[in-house]
Amino acid sequence: MASDGQAEHSDQVLDGLDARLLLLLTDEPRLGVLECSRRLGVARGTVQARLDRLVARGVLTGFPPALDLAAMGYGLTAFAVLEIAQGRRQEVSEGLAAINEVCEVHATTGQGDLFVRMVARSNDDLQHVIDEIVDVPGVQRLSTSIALSTPVPPRVRPLLERIR
Amino acid sequence: MASDGQAEHSDQVLDGLDARLLLLLTDEPRLGVLECSRRLGVARGTVQARLDRLVARGVLTGFPPALDLAAMGYGLTAFAVLEIAQGRRQEVSEGLAAINEVCEVHATTGQGDLFVRMVARSNDDLQHVIDEIVDVPGVQRLSTSIALSTPVPPRVRPLLERIR
DNA sequence: AGATCACTGTACAACCTGCCCAGTGGAAAA
DNA sequence: TTTTCCACTGGGCAGGTTGTACAGTGATCT
Numbered sequence: 376m377a378s379d380g381q382a383e384h385s386d387q388v389l390d391g392l393d394a395r396l397l398l399l400l401t402d403e404p405r406l407g408v409l410e411c412s413r414r415l416g417v418a419r420g421t422v423q424a425r426l427d428r429l430v431a432r433g434v435l436t437g438f439p440p441a442l443d444l445a446a447m448g449y450g451l452t453a454f455a456v457l458e459i460a461q462g463r464r465q466e467v468s469e470g471l472a473a474i475n476e477v478c479e480v481h482a483t484t485g486q487g488d489l490f491v492r493m494v495a496r497s498n499d500d501l502q503h504v505i506d507e508i509v510d511v512p513g514v515q516r517l518s519t520s521i522a523l524s525t526p527v528p529p530r531v532r533p534l535l536e537r538i539r
Numbered sequence: 540m541a542s543d544g545q546a547e548h549s550d551q552v553l554d555g556l557d558a559r560l561l562l563l564l565t566d567e568p569r570l571g572v573l574e575c576s577r578r579l580g581v582a583r584g585t586v587q588a589r590l591d592r593l594v595a596r597g598v599l600t601g602f603p604p605a606l607d608l609a610a611m612g613y614g615l616t617a618f619a620v621l622e623i624a625q626g627r628r629q630e631v632s633e634g635l636a637a638i639n640e641v642c643e644v645h646a647t648t649g650q651g652d653l654f655v656r657m658v659a660r661s662n663d664d665l666q667h668v669i670d671e672i673v674d675v676p677g678v679q680r681l682s683t684s685i686a687l688s689t690p691v692p693p694r695v696r697p698l699l700e701r702i703r
Numbered sequence: 704a705g706a707t708c709a710c711t712g713t714a715c716a717a718c719c720t721g722c723c724c725a726g727t728g729g730a731a732a733a
Numbered sequence: 734t735t736t737t738c739c740a741c742t743g744g745g746c747a748g749g750t751t752g753t754a755c756a757g758t759g760a761t762c763t
Contacts (some may be wrong), residue, residue, distance in 0.1 A: 388612050397604055418711045433610040438568040438602040442695050445630055446597040448552055470689030480691035483684035520647035521618040526632030527644035531606050537639055582742045
């Protein structure tokens with residue numbers, strides 16, 4: 376027999392097969408295309424086409440290596456909410472980007488705030504990072520919280536599992 | 540000639556070659572071992588050994604697929620800081636983990652707070668997610684900010700580039 | 704009905720992987 | 734100093750995988 380797919384292609388970006396494929400790759404990212412096709416019970420060409428399509432659509436942006444920062448010596452993760460001077464978000468963002476330990480910055484609603492995730496090797500080190508942030512021109516106020524634990528590590532799984 | 544490495548193996552977890560390898564894989568994650576060895580100018584076995592070692596040490600935990608949630612239809616990212624009832628962190632964490640749109644939860648210093656990252660398809664959808672969070676038993680107060688932009692997307696690069 | 708599209712199943716050459724081994728030289732231990 | 738240890742090199746081999754192509758099938762769209 377042949378097809379069975381596309382019975383469902385409303386305006387959904389991902390169909391069931393896409394989701395199953397992504398879940399499979401989430402669990403075992405080093406799987407080859409052929410192995411995926413075996414696990415999913417479809418032809419190799421189909422898996423290949425799906426992957427290409429996901430990449431083309433911008434849904435699948437790559438397979439970056441996942442690094443454990445703690446194992447790399449950066450045992451501390453901290454978050455900072457900062458208030459900045461009006462109209463200097465661009466400038467402040469660039470200043471933050473120049474700090475190695477700053478791993479992520481978001482501009483958020485609220486009082487024109489920035490939200491920062493950073494890492495450090497130790498409390499001392501964290502202090503230095505915070506000092507660096509405070510020294511960025513335009514930063515007015517900063518409040519820091521240290522991550523004590525991570526009950527829910529970064530995940531996308533539930534969103535995929537819900538499909539189909 | 541042979542070796543040239545291990546001139547530097549103090550207590551560093553990663554040496555220069557490790558870092559270069561990880562950077563290479565960060566940029567082009569689908570590269571095979573052989574291609575990596577060519578780009579780095581070392582023998583294939585060396586790359587293989589380094590990768591194995593990084594995995595063994597827990598530094599390299601895998602190559603999960605990177606998904607663009609926006610391209611998947613989840614155009615909104617929001618953060619929430621929540622205050623919870625004393626001694627119910629475990630319980631609240633589990634409640635949060637059960638919500639699909641909750642992508643990350645950290646317990647932080649401060650007043651026994653949790654920090655949540657979530658996504659949603661639309662403002663309406665976000666409202667539902669927030670409602671779900673508020674309904675988790677033990678949650679006392681919640682303040683939400685929507686991410687307007689992401690001046691510094693999640694990154695590890697600077698930490699690697701600094702090595703050697 | 705005809706065109707279009709996604710999927711299947713097959714095929715083939717080129718390539719890569721996992722694995723093994725001998726040899727070399729630097730660094731640490733004896 | 735000599736020996737041992739260790740990381741890296743460079744080579745080889747079998748088996749599996751990739752990239753690519755193509756014909757065939759059935760469902761959907763026009």
